[in-house]
Amino acid sequence: MDRNRLHNQVASMRRSLFDQGYLDDQFIQLEELQDDTNPNFVQEVVTLFYNDSTRLIQNIEQALNSRPIDFCKLDDYMHQFKGSSSSIGAKKVTNECTAFREYCNAENAEGCIRSFQQVKQEHAILKRKLEVYLQTVRQASQTA
Amino acid sequence: MVMAASETKFHVLAVDDTLIDRKLIEKLLKTSSYQVTAVDSGTKALEFLGLNNNDHQDVEVNLIITDYCMPGMTGYDLLRKIKESSSFKDIPVVIMSSDNIPSRINRCLEGGAEEFFLKPVQLSDVNKLRPHLMKRTQTNVNKRKAMDEIVSPDRTRARYNELEVN
Numbered sequence: 001m002d003r004n005r006l007h008n009q010v011a012s013m014r015r016s017l018f019d020q021g022y023l024d025d026q027f028i029q030l031e032e033l034q035d036d037t038n039p040n041f042v043q044e045v046v047t048l049f050y051n052d053s054t055r056l057i058q059n060i061e062q063a064l065n066s067r068p069i070d071f072c073k074l075d076d077y078m079h080q081f082k083g084s085s086s087s088i089g090a091k092k093v094t095n096e097c098t099a100f101r102e103y104c105n106a107e108n109a110e111g112c113i114r115s116f117q118q119v120k121q122e123h124a125i126l127k128r129k130l131e132v133y134l135q136t137v138r139q140a141s142q143t144a
Numbered sequence: 145m146v147m148a149a150s151e152t153k154f155h156v157l158a159v160d161d162t163l164i165d166r167k168l169i170e171k172l173l174k175t176s177s178y179q180v181t182a183v184d185s186g187t188k189a190l191e192f193l194g195l196n197n198n199d200h201q202d203v204e205v206n207l208i209i210t211d212y213c214m215p216g217m218t219g220y221d222l223l224r225k226i227k228e229s230s231s232f233k234d235i236p237v238v239i240m241s242s243d244n245i246p247s248r249i250n251r252c253l254e255g256g257a258e259e260f261f262l263k264p265v266q267l268s269d270v271n272k273l274r275p276h277l278m279k280r281t282q283t284n285v286n287k288r289k290a291m292d293e294i295v296s297p298d299r300t301r302a303r304y305n306e307l308e309v310n
Contacts, residue, residue, distance in 0.1 A: 026264045033171045033267075041171065048164050079213070083242045084164050087264045
């Protein structure tokens with residue numbers, strides 16, 4: 001009963017992602033938008049997010065390394081980052097972005113640097129979890 | 145003379161500088177049976193409408209949904225340009241933003257926006273668009289009827305076939 005096992009695995013992983021606060025309702029919106037005309041919609045959006053956010057992370061790193069720090073530019077990058085992460089339902093990542101922007105508004109460089117480590121960490125954790133989850137979803141649908 | 149509603153798809157012009165959000169809003173609109181054109185800036189939106197040149201535009205747009213925060217021309221700037229144009233001021237405009245700032249929301253609504261959606265936009269938001277489109281279509285039908293009667297009575301029949309929506 002490989003198929004049942006895989007489907008159970010998918011359901012369990014999915015539940016865990018929501019229960020542990022990695023994903024919120026917006027991710028469900030993405031799932032609901034996936035249909036026969038767009039069978040890979042969720043994966044496509046997630047991929048777009050990771051391509052986009054990788055670029056933003058590099059920009060933010062650069063901005064944090066320059067002296068003096070341009071807090072306006074930093075906030076602008078983080079605004080984009082936060083927008084994208086909330087668009088895919090990446091709850092923890094979005095929360096860390098909010099925390100970062102608070103340090104940014106206060107022009108607290110150390111706070112920004114620390115907070116950014118958290119953003120990157122959550123970003124990486126979710127990336128790994130989503131990769132595994134979406135791979136399992138694919139396997140389960142192929143074993144139909 | 146009467147067209148079935150399913151044959152008429154409203155055409156929505158979506159404007160957002162972020163690729164992910166553009167993809168999302170496009171999918172949301174298509175799922176709701178709208179025809180969609182998505183562009184990444186206010187400038188491109190105006191070009192699409194034909195506002196940047198004097199050529200008569202053939203494109204029919206029934207609603208414009210735009211992001212607020214965009215480099216160059218903001219959603220508010222775009223809203224004002226639409227409302228100040230004689231050809232397009234009657235097209236309903238909806239603004240989206242990830243920031244919940246009451247003064248911004250008020251400004252947009254006072255500037256002529258029909259709705260202000262907080263991002264991420266969901267299907268329930270897109271469902272709110274239809275009344276604005278239905279109302280607008282009826283207004284256009286009434287306006288054109290009145291105009292045609294003044295211009296040339298025998299040309300009105302063909303026009304009615306295109307415009308009537310149940």
